[in-house]
Amino acid sequence: MTNSTANKPENETPIPNKRSDIKQTDGKIKSGDLKFRNIKYYLAETFRNLVRNKIMTITSVITVAACLLIVVFSYAIASNVNFILAYLETSVPVMVVIEDELTVPEVDALFHEILQTENVTSATFITPEEALRNLAENLGITDGILAGLEEANPLGRSFNVELKDIRMQSQTVVAIGLLNGVARVNEASVVTDMLIAVNNFVGIFSFVVMMVLGILSVVIITNTIKLTVNNRRNEIIIMKYVGATDWFIKWPFVIEGIVIGIFGAIIPMGIMWASYDGLIDTIRYTDFQMLLQMPFRTATELFPIFAPVVMVLGVGIGILGSISAMRKYLSV
Amino acid sequence: MIRINNATKIYENGARGVQDVTLNIEKGEFAFIVGSSGCGKSTLIKLLLKEVDLTEGEIFINNENVTYFTNKDIPFLRRKMGVVFQDFRLLPNKTVYENVAFAMQITDATNREIRRNVPMCLSMVGLQKKSKAYPNQLSGGEQQRCALARAIVNNPPLLICDEPTGNLDPTTAWDIMNLLNEINDRGTTVVMATHAWDIVDGMKKRVIALKNGFVVRDVERGGYSDDEFYS
The missing domain is CATH 3.30.70.3040 (Alpha-Beta Plaits)
Structure with a gap:
């Protein structure tokens, strides 16, 4: 019929014929979704995606960083008000x-x-x-x-x-x-009443801010990853036809979300670390004599508390965003 | 290999894909599924791939009832069958080697197994010299060969082909058919949906003809049309 037979010098080397080449258990090939060699593949895919969509990646990181920065400062204010209140309990x-x-x-x-x-x-x-x-x-x-x-x-x-x-x-x-x-x-009821009111307000305000900004960050990451997923829709469909599990396809996107979350957390932490003490000094040396005597938390005191929280928030937002972005694209 | 019992697929919009189809395709068989557009060929392929669910009936593949397979089970089912499409469906940002290796990567295959099997399959389809090329640097025939290599690299017992020669010129199409024939000779069951009457007539294999979703003809060594060319 054609010359294709002539193109097959490997007639003597058959295609893999041993069923043992495919490991089977209970009739199903076990997926090695999180094996070391797969992790290497996931990381390579993640890096490729991040670089390919660098504008969206940078936008997402900046947005998450901005949200987390507000969260960090809300926390710093709440923490200082609490600290001052505790001081006043003994000093007023x-x-x-x-x-x-x-x-x-x-x-x-x-x-x-x-x-x-x-x-x-x-x-x-x-x-x-x-x-x-x-x-x-x-x-x-x-x-x-x-x-x-x-x-x-x-x-x-x-x-x-x-x-x-x-x-x-x-x-x-x-x-x-x-x-x-x-x-x-x-x-000293005027001072204490005001401090208690401020403390309550800051507590509620920072909670609301954290919730709103957290949801906002998830929505933004979701959209970023949705864009990537949409661009790669055909690839995902092919992967599904070849037999890739949902998690094999999901992992690179989840890691992408985590990377965005980590960078989105590192930036506000850096800004906080660099600017906090200077900011406190500026507040302390305003014209209000009272503030001179007040104790404030230092960056070294606050950092060990908020750093892990912000990191967990960033990573959590990243994971949530990527998983919600993937959901509807895997039904092939 | 494939047993379909009274399979009916009615889509949500009321369209009937296949109706009351009962088929038995033995291990090592080569079967063409033919018929005009909308006759149910694609639905049958989709049912075998578990891309759509049956409305009624049952499907057994390799003695396993796949009718009620959940989303979790589907990837493992698909790994036991190779799939070749009309539009090749290669990953555009991966080389020929990577495209074939990917099919092994998603299974538990070790790097050693991948390094051994992928060149072997590429040699078999005549693409060993193009292993570093990207899909857009290949001709249609070469892309389909690459897709074939990917389909057989895990040595599946079943190969499902949906119009694999539809986008190819006649000579290249026959190249692909020769390869499929060779794969079939090695014991792999091949099920191929096609419109290419010359290929069906020339191959002299089993022909299952569909019309309006029903099986209207099932001939062991038949031709594309009703002329009973080989009777």
């Missing part, structure tokens, strides 16, 4: 002004009663002279304007009371106010 005391006519033994008895009140850590007695000196210091007055007041000091005797939990300040103030010999209790 409640001032308990005692009645002028109280005798020394009565003051001593009141001191013990305050210490026994729930949520109280410690109490320090402040004389009127100390109170005046503290006031002058807090107001930054050094030129003796208050000198005249030393003779007729309007400030009375008081206790500075430190609390265990600043969120229970109101209840503790009421309890101390009911004690005999207490003239009034000055609480």
Whole structure:
């Protein structure tokens, strides 16, 4: 019929005829989806895809990085507000002004009663002279304007009371106010109420931000990988006809998602590491004197906590994105 | 090798693919499936590949009832059959060698087995000198040879061909048919859907003719048409 027979010098070397060439178990060839030699193939395919679609790859990495950067900063704010709140619990005391006519033994008895009140850590007695000196210091007055007041000091005797939990300040103030010999209790409620409110807001805000940005990142990665998958649709169909399992086809795309996720996580971590301490210094040295005394978390303290979280988030977003992109393309 | 019992396929839009088809293709047979466009040839091929599911009936391949195979089982079924298409369906960004090797890569084949079998198959189809070429650097005939090498590299007991000569000139088409014949001589069952009456008439193999989804003729050594050329 044709000359094709003449083109077959290998007539003496038959095509693989041994059934043992194909390993079979229970009638099915076992898939080596995650064998070392396959991993090499998956990595090569992933690299090829990433390079082939480099614009989309870069766009995805930048988007994931931007989302995770906002997540990282939300976390940093929430963490610092919590940290400051914890500091204030011990450093913003409640001032308990005692009645002028109280005798020394009565003051001593009141001191013990305050210490026994729930949520109280410690109490320090402040004389009127100390109170005046503290006031002058807090107001930054050094030129003796208050000198005249030393003779007729309007400030009375008081206790500075430190609390265990600043969120229970109101209840503790009421309890101390009911004690005999207490003239009034000055609480730093404006500051603490504001901090508690800020803390709650930041907590809810960062959660919402994380959720929204997480979903957004998944959608973006899904679209990027969908584009790749769509471009390679015919290849996927061929692979399916030849007998490739879904996971054999999926792995390169999943690894692609993971790579995008990892780079999307490394960038915000780097930005955070490089800029965080400088940013905190900028905040600290604003005109608000109060901020100078506040403690802030350092980058070295925050990094071990957020680095793994951001990495897991990045990788998770990558995997979710790639799997959701693949789903409808494998039904051949 | 293939046993089809009362197979009927009705698509979701109501179109009838095959109707009440009962067939038995023995191991080592060469069978042509012929008929005009829309007669059900492609549906039959798709059913064998488990690309579509039966509406009624049963299909056994290699004594295994594949009718209710799940998506998980399908890749393993397809590895036991080679497939050749009219449009070759080669991976465009892989060389000839890589295209053939890929079919082994997805199975548990070791690199050693791949290095041994792929050149052997490429030699058999006469492409050993083009192993580094990409599909777009090959002629239609060469691409089909490459597809054939890929189909037989895992030494499947069954080879399914859907119009494998449809895009080829007559001489090249006969080259491919010679190769298929040789593969069949080595014991592989070949099922080939085709429109090429000259090839069917020239090969003198079993012919199963379909019309409107029904098997209207099944002749052991038949021709393409009803003329009963060999009777």
